[in-house]
Amino acid sequence: MHIDIITVVPELLESPFSHSIMKRAQEKGLLTVQSHNLRKWAINKHMQVDDYQFGGGAGMVLMPEPLANAIDELKKERTYDEIIYMTPDGPRFNQQAANQLSLKENLLIICGHYKGIDERIRQQYITMEISVGDYVLSGGELAAAIVVDAVGRLIPGVLNDETSALFDSFQDNLLAPPVYTRPADFRGSKVPEILTQGDPKKVEAWRYEQSLQRTKERRPDLLDE
Numbered sequence: 001m002h003i004d005i006i007t008v009v010p011e012l013l014e015s016p017f018s019h020s021i022m023k024r025a026q027e028k029g030l031l032t033v034q035s036h037n038l039r040k041w042a043i044n045k046h047m048q049v050d051d052y053q054f055g056g057g058a059g060m061v062l063m064p065e066p067l068a069n070a071i072d073e074l075k076k077e078r079t080y081d082e083i084i085y086m087t088p089d090g091p092r093f094n095q096q097a098a099n100q101l102s103l104k105e106n107l108l109i110i111c112g113h114y115k116g117i118d119e120r121i122r123q124q125y126i127t128m129e130i131s132v133g134d135y136v137l138s139g140g141e142l143a144a145a146i147v148v149d150a151v152g153r154l155i156p157g158v159l160n161d162e163t164s165a166l167f168d169s170f171q172d173n174l175l176a177p178p179v180y181t182r183p184a185d186f187r188g189s190k191v192p193e194i195l196t197q198g199d200p201k202k203v204e205a206w207r208y209e210q211s212l213q214r215t216k217e218r219r220p221d222l223l224d225e
């Protein structure tokens with residue numbers, strides 16, 4: 001999978017994909033992520049990419065021209081399955097959306113900044129909008145990093161044990177069960193016996209029961225879906 005990201009703050013996207021699982025995905029050749037500084041398509045020598053909003057009001061808006069030129073240029077290189085705009089007023093991201101995006105070849109992600117992007121770019125270019133939650137970030141970059149991470153780890157071959165993503169929280173609309181590691185007795189608090197007795201069937205049943213109980217207690221809304 002290849003992901004291009006258009007941003008006015010590429011520095012914010014330097015670290016998130018350079019470590020751990022995202023780093024490994026790229027080293028294995030399963031994922032490439034490339035950030036593009038929108039200022040490369042600035043309208044003048046002052047590197048301007050934003051302007052005041054018509055009608056008045058505080059906050060700058062990313063201008064349509066640099067964005068359109070950036071997207072047009074990148075589209076010459078590859079055909080995108082989705083052109084995604086990160087925005088708090090988009091549909092909320094979840095595991096199902098991550099699963100679906102993990103099947104795509106090429107994604108282009110646009111990060112807003114300040115007040116966002118000119119509405120005409122949303123109408124003419126954007127095929128999908130994503131919010132990562134009901135709160136407002138300073139820009140779309142951290143939200144884009146969340147989406148790339150959640151999607152990237154689902155690409156087949158990225159996780160060492162491919163089945164491990166199947167047991168993540170939210171797959172099957174259930175939260176993950178509790179996990180334990182050594183020591184079996186930590187300051188008097190013991191690991192549930194069933195996990196140390198070596199019966200895989202019993203362990204599986206226990207985990208399912210714990211998942212169900214956790215979901216009922218913490219996220220009953222997931223069980224309604």
Ligand code: ADE
Binds near residue numbers: 086
């Ligand atoms: N940009 C600013 N806030 C955002 C959010 N919650 N989700 C996606 N993009 C954003």
